[in-house]
Amino acid sequence: MRAVSDVRGWGVARRVVSSVGLALGLLQASAPACAVPSFDEVRQDWRASDWILLDRRGEPLQRLRADMQAQRGDWVTLAEVSPAFRQALIASEDKRFYEHSGVDWRGVAAAAWGNLWHSRTRGASTLTMQLAGLLDDDLRPSTRNRSVTQKIGQAATAVWLEQRWRKDQILEAYLNLVPFRGELVGISAVSQTLFGKLPIGLDAREAALAVALLRAPNAAASRVSQRACGILRDMGQATDCNGLDGYAQLVFSRPANVMTTRDAVNLAPHFARRVFSASRPPAGTRITSTLDANLQRVAVTTLQQTLRELGTPGRSRNVQDGAIVVIDNASGDILAWVGSSGALSSAAQVDGVTSLRQAGSTLKPFLYAQAIAEQRLTAASLLDDSPIDLPTGGGLYIPQNYDRHFKGWVSARTALGSSLNVPAVRTLVMVTPRRFARTLVALGLPLTQSGDYYGYSLALGSADVTLLSLTNAYRALANGGAASGVKERTSETVRTRGDNAKGTARAEGYTAVFSPQVSFIVSDMLADRQARTRTLGLDSPLSTRYWTAVKTGTSKDMRDNWAVGYSRRYTVGIWVGNADGAPMWDVSGVSGAAPIWHRVMDYLHRQTASLPPAPPPGLEHVAVQYAEHVEPTREEWFLPGTSQSTIALSSLATKAPGGPLWRIAGPADGTIVALDPDIPPANQRLWFQVAAAWPKGAAWRLDGKPLVGRARTGWLPWPGRHTLELVDAAGVVRDSIRFEVRGATLTDGKRMRNASR
Structure with a gap:
């Protein structure tokens, strides 16, 4: 028994010496603390673990994870933390935080006394001492227990901090730097990830659970809830312990790497990946993009709403994906970029804006533009919409119209407006696939083969294009035939990008593909609702209350449908289909993509007018009369030297007498x-x-x-x-x-x- 007593006495003496040594050491440990940064330096050096994409006005659009070692949100000021959380933190970690000067001497004495009698105590570490360990890696314990040297260093640094930092700065820095659970660092990350809300919205129960993690970050939910209940009692809110264990189980079963609050916006994931993947900036980087957050929200909502309407019970059309891009005509700024339908899609990670898809009839405006530019046609020229067999290397090519009917003789204006296939193929025979393919490449479309590879089917959009390149090509028509790249960022490091045949970036500046006169004529044809009546009637989603020029397209087997068009200020491109290439059921460009195009255009012009463009110099405006009443008399635009006032069908008759019926x-x-x-x-x-x-x-x-x-x-x-x-x-x-x-x-x-x- 005497031996045991001697051992116990030696242990008591050692613990007393340790406590006294801690107090004495504080007087000699000021030198290391001098390297501790100021509050402003700590805040300025803070980096969130994400890249943050901002819209053109600085509003957050998208966060993308950049640092995989830890998950940190933005710096949170003390005013942005709920009073309940601050109360829970003080009650649990440092009851005399506002009374001591870095070291809680009453706590030190209580800890020393407890050590003498082997009783369990909270410990003497204050929030300021813990912050010292967060600021200096040498003072941060590598294990659960700190060494005597680390304790002394933390205490000395805490005294130094209290002399130079305000209490609110100490508390604010601590809340942002302290690790909570797993990879979650700081109040912003833990609040958004575990509770789906910003720190200002945490209630007492949520605050207690979060604070309970500080002592045991990776403890089981039952243990965390038990400790949180003790914190609630210290706060005088013991009634909140009811059902706390079940709530804790629910909270900690959520994914630990997903932020779910408004602050963790998810408006432009595909666009953000495109922007950040190009430069791979450090975590915490904020890049101001050309996007408009309000327009982006409208575009996302409109796409999802339209797809839901197409998929309602009893009328499912087997369509779940879509994409939208909006470009400012003058600057080339991308104002909206919706890569997928999000939760409605089974392949939401696929970016429909940059995916290659068959263009369908959306290439026809460029074909007629080239034919007019080469003076092979005018907008008033008659084309024969009747069956045609074209011999090719693989056999006969026999184009059909969308509705499987033929209209006979029609003007080029009607053929384009009503999207008739056979007249387009006849036009391509005049232009030749090889020259037309070169024009498409000049517009920035990513054709990877020569025109001979596509053959006459190129007139009907057999080539693969991206929504971005196609929309930007239509923007060239809106800009008088001048093609240029698009802009994604508003910062000084703005890059211009466009999809050309080799997929490389287009040079800055404009390339004249068509003349302003040709572009005006084709735009006038695309804006003519009367020209669409043969196929679409007068009332369709392509008709707007303001001036617009628009074209739809549907690829083979209804796998893709498009609506691309422009006003005086904006160009809007829509794609609807399935990311896996599955065909839709009875969905055309008019029923699928066009309603989305119309709604987005309406939003853009809710307060902005779009008047018809003024004709460029040199055009001739002539009244045209058709013999045999093939089409109504009207005024038509012509390039200089190509105008006709009367167009007679007999001039197009076959070699035998009797007219074109006998052919x-x-x-x-x-x-x-x-x-x-x-x-x-x-x-x-x-x-x-x-x-x-x-x-x-x-x-x-x-x-x-x-x-x-x-x-x-x-x-x-x-x-x-x-x-x-x-x-x-x-x-x-x-x-x-x-x-x-x-x-x-x-x-x-x-x-x-x-x-x-």
Whole structure:
């Protein structure tokens, strides 16, 4: 027993010496504390763990995680922390914070006394001493317990801080620097991540749970709630302990790396990744972009609302994705960038603004612009909208209109406004795919192949483009045919970017692709609601109460639909589809993308007028009259030297008398038909058809022999060279074409001949 008593006495003596040594050491430890920074330096050096994207007025748009070692929010002032949290912190960590001068001597004495009798005490570490450890890595304990040297250093630094910092500065710095749980550092991160609110909104129960983490950051939820209940009792709010354990379980089951408050805005994730990935600035960097936060919110809401309408029960259209981009015509500033439909999408990380998609009919305005510029057409020129077979290296190319109907002779204005496919293909035959492809590349569209690769289907948008490049190409029309890059940032490090054929950045400045006169004519055609009536009628989402020029497009199998158009000040591009390329169900550019385009345009012009542009010098404005009432009389715009006051259909008639009704529309003259011996002959019919309605008294004649049939007649091919004639009731040949059939054996030929009888 005496030996035990001696050991106990030695332990008591050692603990007393330790406590006394701590007090004496404070007088000798001022030198290391002199390196502690000022409050202003600490605040200025603070860096959030995120990149922050700001809109053009400085409003936060998006936060992106940059520092993966810790999660820190923005610096929070003491006034931005709820009184409940401050009360919980003082009650738990430093009851005499506002009374001591860095070291709580009463606490030191209580700790020393407790050490003498092996009783459990709170400890003597004040908030100021803890802050000293946060400011100086040498004073920060590597384990749960601090060494005597660290205790002395913390105490000395605390005294130094209290002499130079105000109490509110000490508390504010502590709240921002202290780690709470896992990677969460500072009151901003823990408040937003665990409770989904800003620090000013924390109530007593939430504050107690957060403060309880300071002693045991990674403890189980039950242990944290037990300690939080003790803090609530110290605050005089013991009733808040009811149900606290279950609430703690819910709080700590949330993802620990997601901020969910308004401060953690999520308006432009795709745009932010694009901007920050280019330069990879340090964490905490704030970049002012060209985006408009209010417009961005409207665009996001409009896209999601329209897709929900398309997906309502009973009328689902199998569409879940979309994208929007808005560009200021004059400056090239990107004002809105919505890369996906967010929660509605199964591939929300895919950026629909920069994804390659088939352009559909949205390339037609550039085709007609080139044809007008080359003086191959005018807006008043007549084009034949009737069946056409174009021989290609892979066989016949037979374009069809969207509604599967043909309109006969129409003007170029009507053909573009009503988005007729066959006239567009006929126009491309004049322009040639190779030259048209070069024009598209000059506009910044990312074509990776030559025009010959796409062939005549390029007129109908077979090339892949991005929404950004397509919208910016339309902006070139709005700017008088001058193409230029877009701007993403308003800071001094602004870069201009555009998607060209090689995917590299476009040079600053403008490139004249079309003349202002040509651009004006095409814009006038796109703005003409009368020209759209053949396909869309007068009342469609493309009609606005102010001046706009717009075009829709739908790709093959309804996989993509577009609406791209411009006013005097803005160009707006919309894409709707599915990120995985799945086809939509009965969704066209008019029903899918156009309503979104219209709503965004309405918001942009709620207080901004958009008057028709003034015609540039040199254009001729001439009244045009169509013979045979093909189209109504109207005034039309012409390039100098190309105007016509009367356009007669007879000038476009075929070589035989009788007008264009007596014309063979298919197959084309000189067609070579290759038969496949592996396909049953009965399934390889060749179709003969006229350009319009079946003329009265007309008849077919093949190789000099009558052929039974009318406007569209199927014939089982016979190998050899053939002559097809369209004759009238008197037997006079009105039109004829020659074609050749190859590839069938004699046996096949006999079967074909028998089958054709």
